[in-house]
Amino acid sequence: MSDAGGNTGGDDNGTTPNPFIPSPDDMQHWASVMARAQQMMLDHAMGQAGADRQTDKDGSAGAASPFDPATWLANPAAQMWAEQSARMWEQGVQFWSSLATLQPPFAPAAPAEAPKDRRFADPDWTQNPVFALIRQTYGLLSDQMLATTRQLSGLDPEARAKLEFAAKATAEALSPTNLAITNPEVIKRAVETRGESLLKGLKHMLADLARGQLSHVDADAFEVGVNIATTPGKVIHETELYQLIHYAPTTAEVFTVPLVIFPPWINRFYILDLNPQKSFVRWAVEQGLSVFMVSWKSADASMKDVVWDDYVAAQVDAIDTVRDLLGVPHVHTIGYCVAGTTLAATLAMLAARGEADKVRSVTFFTAQVDFEVAGDLKLFVDDSYLALLQQLSAPGFLDGRYMAATFNSLRGRDLIWNYVVNNYLLGNDYPPFDLLYWNGDTTNLPAKWHRQYLVDLYRDNRLVLPGSLSVCGTPVDLRKIETPAYIQAGREDHIAPLASVWRLMDHLSGPRTFVLAGSGHIAGVVNPPAAHKYQYWTGDNDAKSLAEFEAGATETKGSWWPHWIGWISAQDGKKTAAKGARIPGKGKKKAIEDAPGRYVKQR
Numbered sequence: 001m002s003d004a005g006g007n008t009g010g011d012d013n014g015t016t017p018n019p020f021i022p023s024p025d026d027m028q029h030w031a032s033v034m035a036r037a038q039q040m041m042l043d044h045a046m047g048q049a050g051a052d053r054q055t056d057k058d059g060s061a062g063a064a065s066p067f068d069p070a071t072w073l074a075n076p077a078a079q080m081w082a083e084q085s086a087r088m089w090e091q092g093v094q095f096w097s098s099l100a101t102l103q104p105p106f107a108p109a110a111p112a113e114a115p116k117d118r119r120f121a122d123p124d125w126t127q128n129p130v131f132a133l134i135r136q137t138y139g140l141l142s143d144q145m146l147a148t149t150r151q152l153s154g155l156d157p158e159a160r161a162k163l164e165f166a167a168k169a170t171a172e173a174l175s176p177t178n179l180a181i182t183n184p185e186v187i188k189r190a191v192e193t194r195g196e197s198l199l200k201g202l203k204h205m206l207a208d209l210a211r212g213q214l215s216h217v218d219a220d221a222f223e224v225g226v227n228i229a230t231t232p233g234k235v236i237h238e239t240e241l242y243q244l245i246h247y248a249p250t251t252a253e254v255f256t257v258p259l260v261i262f263p264p265w266i267n268r269f270y271i272l273d274l275n276p277q278k279s280f281v282r283w284a285v286e287q288g289l290s291v292f293m294v295s296w297k298s299a300d301a302s303m304k305d306v307v308w309d310d311y312v313a314a315q316v317d318a319i320d321t322v323r324d325l326l327g328v329p330h331v332h333t334i335g336y337c338v339a340g341t342t343l344a345a346t347l348a349m350l351a352a353r354g355e356a357d358k359v360r361s362v363t364f365f366t367a368q369v370d371f372e373v374a375g376d377l378k379l380f381v382d383d384s385y386l387a388l389l390q391q392l393s394a395p396g397f398l399d400g401r402y403m404a405a406t407f408n409s410l411r412g413r414d415l416i417w418n419y420v421v422n423n424y425l426l427g428n429d430y431p432p433f434d435l436l437y438w439n440g441d442t443t444n445l446p447a448k449w450h451r452q453y454l455v456d457l458y459r460d461n462r463l464v465l466p467g468s469l470s471v472c473g474t475p476v477d478l479r480k481i482e483t484p485a486y487i488q489a490g491r492e493d494h495i496a497p498l499a500s501v502w503r504l505m506d507h508l509s510g511p512r513t514f515v516l517a518g519s520g521h522i523a524g525v526v527n528p529p530a531a532h533k534y535q536y537w538t539g540d541n542d543a544k545s546l547a548e549f550e551a552g553a554t555e556t557k558g559s560w561w562p563h564w565i566g567w568i569s570a571q572d573g574k575k576t577a578a579k580g581a582r583i584p585g586k587g588k589k590k591a592i593e594d595a596p597g598r599y600v601k602q603r
Contacts, residue, residue, distance in 0.1 A: 304396025340367025400442030
């Protein structure tokens, strides 16, 4: 029998087991789970200590840098944050659990109608009184935190933006879904798997700590040149800064004017060649274009003196190399993100030198030249951040993992905490997703140029001030660019915001075509026609503002790629036989190696 105090532990004969008292086998199993977890952490610590000793023995870096990505989660501040967060939510659980035992049972009010939050999809967040109260409490506290930052007086816009960004990041970090003890889904998974999910998650976390980077995908699921970046081609030219890939034609005839693509050097080029179904490169080749791709070298200490002039000179070198190889007067160009910013400077320089006819057209993928409204990345250009950047870049280059962490922080809920929960707390297997693999394949950045980029462009916005900047000894004036331009922006882009990309329309002097694509910085670009996803908008290219353009824009379902190839054909539709130098390695530039080349594989 039972009384108000709860279950007595059995029936009248004392034979019914009490479900709340673990059996000896259960106790032995969970003790084993704890022992295995402790051993995993001990092995990790011993491995890290061994690596440090080896570093000292080699006489290289000596003691690990306090900013080493491989140890950033192990620093006292991070540990204190984790301990304090766990303690806060443990106390919260105890408090709400005590309320839940009151008679009559206390049930939380039904949540108000609001946009769905995937973090709280588990039914227990609404059906279990304890977890429902935890969720409501978190919602009230986080809403109050954000509201308070917005109501503070006496702040300039820059300070307010920083405070709001910090408050949002803090609120996302303190979500009860991010702790095992306050996440019902994690608790249920741990019980169902008898602790194996926690051990698997711990294994994932320790592996990430060792590599100094949050994993989004199984690192062994893809191999560049094997099942990703596989469009056939040859490396036909290389310098200390880049390799030039020439892709093999698949049509009997090709456009006489070739295409040279400049991807951003903050990422690997194969975002445009993920797999045959998603590859912009393969698709462009199939449309009859002679496609050349620049593959930038990941920076090392030898590149400590590389500056913007070097990247501009590299773009000119690639353009001239292709022109000379194929015997053509000009090329089509594409500049993606920061490479598009640089391409604008390159075009301005060529125009000032009377060499603008080297480029028949320019296409900008989510690129900015005017950084006045460049979004949250402008928060990372103050003096304190630049000082930190200088420390992190002591070897002459910035480890790409820091840049990846910065970009992830812009969408912390989706790109950080979502994976903390799935990978570490739930112990889920990593998804075999090529886009996520690319996202984690970081590149190092030349320290001097990276700082120059942040200061001159993001902070001081000098590129749009005629003559304020010079490249290769030539003052830059974007108004001199009369090259036909195709400007693509993403409606949901958080890296290069739509309003910022639109500013290209204000600063270029030639004919301009603006296309607004659905989705963001990556998916808005990498959207093949066969996928039948998203949409794009075209409109009045003489519109005086983005709002005016959007008001009269026409929506078309699917990919904007067919619209772009139509625009390219309109610039110059002449064709020539796909033979001789149009075949990689068959002209005066002999093949150095197969695509995708060595540089893209260097770390």
